[in-house]
Amino acid sequence: MSEALAVVLPDGVAELGCALPALARLRAAGFTLHALAPAWAGGLLAASGDRVLVRSAGRGATVAALRASGARRGVLFDDRFSSALLLHRAGIAAVGHGGWRRWWVARVLPRDRRAHPVEACWALAGAWCADGATVPSTCTVPISGPAQAGLPAEYVVLVSTPGWPGRRLLVRLLAERLAVIGLGGCKAQPGLQLLNVEGAVAYLSVMAGARVVIGADAGLLQLAALAGARVVSVSGPGHLVEPRPWTRRVRPLGDAHGWPSVDAVAAAALAEAA
Numbered sequence: 001m002s003e004a005l006a007v008v009l010p011d012g013v014a015e016l017g018c019a020l021p022a023l024a025r026l027r028a029a030g031f032t033l034h035a036l037a038p039a040w041a042g043g044l045l046a047a048s049g050d051r052v053l054v055r056s057a058g059r060g061a062t063v064a065a066l067r068a069s070g071a072r073r074g075v076l077f078d079d080r081f082s083s084a085l086l087l088h089r090a091g092i093a094a095v096g097h098g099g100w101r102r103w104w105v106a107r108v109l110p111r112d113r114r115a116h117p118v119e120a121c122w123a124l125a126g127a128w129c130a131d132g133a134t135v136p137s138t139c140t141v142p143i144s145g146p147a148q149a150g151l152p153a154e155y156v157v158l159v160s161t162p163g164w165p166g167r168r169l170l171v172r173l174l175a176e177r178l179a180v181i182g183l184g185g186c187k188a189q190p191g192l193q194l195l196n197v198e199g200a201v202a203y204l205s206v207m208a209g210a211r212v213v214i215g216a217d218a219g220l221l222q223l224a225a226l227a228g229a230r231v232v233s234v235s236g237p238g239h240l241v242e243p244r245p246w247t248r249r250v251r252p253l254g255d256a257h258g259w260p261s262v263d264a265v266a267a268a269a270l271a272e273a274a
Contacts, residue, residue, distance in 0.1 A: 002030045002031060002032045003030065003031055003032070003071075003073075004031070004032050004034055004069050004070040004071040004072075005026060005031040005032065005033055005034065005071055005073055005074060005075065005128065006033075006034050006035075006036070006066055006069060006071040006073070006074035006075075006087060006090070006092050006094075007019075007023065007026070007033050007034070007035050007036070007074060007075045007077060008035075008036045008074065008075070008076050008077060008078045008083040008086070008087065008094075009035055009036065009037040009038070009041065009077050009078055010077060010078040010079070010080075011038045011055070011078075012219060013040075013200075013219025013220065013222070013223065014117075014218040014219035014222050014243060015077075015078075015117065015219075016037070016038070016041055016077075017219060017222035017223055017225075017226055018116075018117035018118045018120075018121055018222060018243060018246065019077040019117075019121040020139070020141055020226055021118055021121070021122060021135060021136070021139035021246070022075075022077070022118075022121040022122050022124060022125035023035075023045075023048070023050070023125075024048075024139070024141070025122065025125045025126075025129060025131070025133060026075070026125050026128070026129065027048065027049070027050075028131075029128070029129045029130075029131055031128070032049075032050075032051070033045075033049075033050040033051065034050070034051045034053060034066070034069040034071055035050045035051065035052050035053065036053045036055055036062065036066070036083070036086070037052055037053070037054065037055060038054070038055055039054050039055075040198075040199055040200060041200050042054060042199075043199050043200065043201045044141070044199070044200040044201050044204070047142065047143075047144040047201060048141070048142065051069065053065050053066070053069075059082075059086070062086055063086060063089045063090050066086065066087065066090035066092060067090045067091065071090075071092055072091075072092060072093060073092065073093050073094070073095075073128055074087045074092040074093070074094040074095070075094065075095055075096070075124050075125060075127070075128065076094050076095065076096030076097070076105065076124070077121055077124060079096075079097060081104075084096060084104035084105055085104050087104070088104040093106035093107070094106055094107070095107040095108075095109060095124055095127040095128065096108065096109070096124065097109060097110075097111045097120075097124075107127060109123060109124060109127060116243055116244070116246060117243050118135060118139070118243075118246040119135055122135040137247075137248050138225070138246070138247045138248050138249065139225075139226060139246060139247075140226055140227065140228045141204065141226045141227075143201065143204045143205055143208055143227065144201065148195070148197065148202060148205050148206050148209075150195075151181070151195075151206065151209060152179040152193075154178055154179065154211060155178060155179040155180065155181050155193075155209070155210055155211065156174055156178050156179070156180055156181070156210055156211050156212050156213070156214065156269060156273055157180075157181045157182075157183055157206060157207055157210040157212075157213045157214070157215075157224070157229075158170070158171065158174075158180055158181070158182050158183070158186055158192065158213075158214050158215060159182075159183050159184040159185070159186065159213065159214070159215030159216075159217045159220040159221065159224075160184050160185035160186060160215055160216065160217045160220070161214075161215050161216040161217075161234050162216060162217075162239060163216070163236055163237075163238060163239045163259075164216060164234055164236055164239075164254075164259050165259070166259070166260075166261070166262035166265065167186075168189055169262045170214075170262050170265055170266055170269075171189055171190075171191045171192045172190075172191055173262065173266040174191075174266060174269060174270070175190075175191030175192070177270060177273075178211065178273060179193060180192050180193065181193050181194075181195050181206065181210070182194045182195065183195055183197065183203065183206065183207075183220065184203075184215070184217055184220045185217070200223065203220070203223050203227075204223055204226065204227045205227075207223060207224045207227040207229045208227040208228055208229060210224075210229050211230070211272070211273035212229065212230045212231070212232060212269050212272040212273045213229045213230070213231050213232070214231075214232045214234065214265065214269050215232075215233070215234060216233065216234045216235065216236075216239055216241055217241075218241050218242055218243060218244075218245075221233055221241060221245045221250075222243070222245050222246065224245065225245035225246055225247035225249070225250065226246075228249075229249070230249045230250075230251075230272040230273070231245050231247060231249060231250040231251070231272075232250075232251045232253060232265060232268045232269050232272060233245065233250060233251070233252045233253065234253055234254055234259070234260060234265060235252065235253070235254040235255055235256075235259075235260075236254045236255075236256075236258065236259035236260075237256055237257065237258065237259070240255070240256060249272075251268050251272060253265055253268060
């Protein structure tokens, strides 16, 4: 019989996405995960067989649900004081990072500020795993559910690019070769097919079918990486794509000193889509 393990996940898309490879490691080690998570991630976690406790429930009800899970150990992938306190009140011995949360954490791991968040989450999971596994250079998650209706046979996905002035021209250039699907806050324009989807599973499904995903939203690009998509990230002054998507199939463009040109982004996207 597998052991119940409580895991507390952050609300942010990028932060939660970086924890998903660690969750796969814990499942492979034989744990049944009872995940305290935001509502948008519930379908994705449930599809992997996890028991999902939605964070929006009241604090007392959450503590009661954690106690009822039977978990005696847990992992804090979320750094909030309230998350550490919830597991402490539920009588669950948690591993997590220290700081001012150390009074409520049974086992404190030092935080390596140089590590990618995927690596940091992997290390937290390793506190309860004796497998000695190293984090894969590319991690994907299983995608369940029906395919999104209305998608063309071949397409690229554009997610939000705040601050970058080249979005409209990029769409025009790409639309000459491929259908361009807009997700996650893209504004309407000729040549861009906006798609209204809800929940992580739907986003992953659309991205998994894309020839390439382009944008500056770190959270959505991390989901694209987990969907197995090729990624072109667009960074610039005041808006770096951090953390970078955890995949070898990413082509980062731009930096703190300047935005990439439209031609450079279009060329990279078409090369990845070829």
